[in-house]
Amino acid sequence: MHKILTVAALMLFTLGAGLGVTQAADKKHKAVYHLNSADLETQKDVLRNSANHIAAVGKDNIDLRIVMHAGGVSMLRKAKTDVDLKSQIDDLKFKGVKFEICQKTLERGKIDYKKDLYDVRESDLVPSGVAEIALLQEQGFSYVKP
């Protein structure tokens, strides 16, 4: 009798644990890509790596952010005239990637995001790109610097 009850209790506990794990397992991957370089090749690397990352895990399974500050913001300036760059950015946005732009950089460089940059909304701005990267890591995002 004792044994049966012990086994039953264990099974119940295991069932509970299993349920808990299943509930938790559907969490998304989280990654933050850091772009602070003005170099076009590095910027294209970031876009390419992001696209590959999404292809590897599926667009519905990942929350991917590209945080731009300092020289990195220039990618969006180039995208205004570079069709290839533009389409890569559009494609990533379509797949759910969030582009975050450092407000400090805009102020320092006197950049008007509405006029000077490609497809930026007010909601894409963060007060400090660097602090945003730290914050996202505190929330469980993995840091990637191509």
Next chain:
Amino acid sequence: MSQGKRFSDEFLNAFVDNQLASEEKSRAFVEISQDENLNRQVCELRKMHDLVQHAYAVPPAPPTSKDSGRGRARINLRFGVAASVLLVLGIAVGREIHLPTPDLQPLAVESVTTGNVVAAGNRRAVPADPRGNAGEAKESRVLVHVTSDDPARLNQALDDIEGLLTHYRDAHQGARIEVVLNGKGLGLVRADTSRFARRISQLQQQYTNLTFAACQNTIDRIKREQGIVVRLLPGVTVIDSGMAEIMRRQDQGWAYLQV
């Protein structure tokens, strides 16, 4: 056996569960202490009571197999409670295995024009005044890794570090920033080569939560390969290995940033 009938099962259960009035209880105490059978019965009940309370082990069979319909109902109820506790506990443990940190939604990007700052307070699930919350929030810890010796990039790196420091200061949020210098990056804090000695000194004076940490391995390598005994700027600490420090800090939950 007839003595055992002096108290009903229900009465004994109530006694064990400490649900009796005090006179009743003292009467029961006297009776039970004088009766070995009764004593044993109560002892068994107590044991079961304790086991059920622990919710893990299995209670022994009820002491009297006959005439204990009510006792059994009581036991069944306890089993139910114990089973529910186990199930909930299991779910909690299961979730915990996969959720080392609380499940927080990454913050929505804040509008700067409204004066909102991405402060630590926003990380809480409850959206509250970020400034009000920021003071109580956990300290942010960021390791900044400097790897370049290009003056333009070093200048940018110092801008980034200062920006981070002012950000946390303005948000009234506790923060620690450690700048790790190894390889080419060491040049930033070498007394003989750095172009930024004055700026670094200013930053150190202004922010006590900022540390510069130079890699001993790199210092040793420069001595070995170039015969130069590296002198560091004042206030720069030395760590055994830059790479090891980066790993250690990330293990400790620090954010990592390469500039």
